[in-house]
């Protein structure tokens with residue numbers, strides 16, 4: 001599914017030099033390397049504050065803690081995402097409210113979102129799923145009208161940009177009040193362990209969050225709020241700093257591979273190729289996800305496996321059907337799209353080292369199975 005080795009081979013010397021520097025100055029936590037990466041990422045994203053932390057799940061949790069959300073506050077997010085998104089809402093004793101996604105983009109359904117708002121709603125968490133930015137025009141408008149916070153789950157879309165109606169662009173993750181990302185190795189900007197970051201343009205929120213990531217400390221050994229311990233270590237920061245200048249080229253390679261997959265698989269019966277609603281910049285293809293509409297998805301997964309082609313099903317179970325998040329308030333008719341997608345989606349290998357021969361092999365195997 002991902003080829004981390006090939007990518008590593010290309011930047012090996014640079015990584016070795018950076019590691020040696022970190023090892024020589026022994027500032028393993030919050031040292032100059034972490035600070036330098038933070039600055040580099042702020043420049044790249046054109047955002048005022050980047051706060052590095054331990055992983056993407058922490059980033060989401062800390063963002064919610066920073067906004068001062070209280071037990072019982074309702075937080076709306078999508079039924080079709082990785083569990084981390086809803087997990088942190090529940091963990092903070094906030095009330096998760098799951099809504100369906102749109103059939104074309106797999107991102108938050110705007111009508112479902114509107115319907116889910118109650119007087120207790122405090123925040124919306126749009127997830128830029130598979131690398132495609134959600135409909136932020138609509139999300140921000142709704143948030144403004146109802147005075148809600150927007151927390152972007154940008155774990156899968158770092159480097160993507162949203163284009164506003166007036167043509168101006170803004171990087172995914174920097175549009176809402178706060179954004180969260182993950183540097184898990186397989187993400188578009190991945191380190192060699194765990195890592196994450198929080199983004200915001202709000203000075204006060206950034207200040208609050210910088211304390212929360214460090215045990216609620218604003219002055220040494222003065223704990224003003226309940227915090228957590230969530231840090232990016234310097235070795236991971238060194239990897240990320242070395243990779244950040246390559247993020248756009250990496251994303252461009254993913255986009256080129258996505259175009260080739262689509263070229264080979266378009267107009268095939270029973271296959272729906274990914275729909276990209278915005279321009280070039282709106283989708284960075286964290287995943288390339290097909291829908292197989294003839295009930296042959298599971299057979300295809302098996303067939304590809306037998307032919308040495310890895311693939312993934314993201315995600316096989318709607319969150320509202322997971323034991324941990326099931327709730328009698330949910331009605332199946334409110335999740336028609338997610339209930340369908342979990343039976344149809346299949347994600348193909350997607351990484352920066354895919355070559356034409358591999359794409360040709362993978363797509364020919366898919367066609368062989370579908371047409372047999």
Ligand SMILES: *Cc1c(COP(=O)(O)O)cnc(C)c1O
Pocket residue numbers: 055056057058081082084085127153155156181182183184194195196
């Ligand atoms: C990966 C991911 C996360 C969590 O990131 P970790 O670094 O693994 O904790 C959260 N949300 C989404 C949508 C993700 O894909």
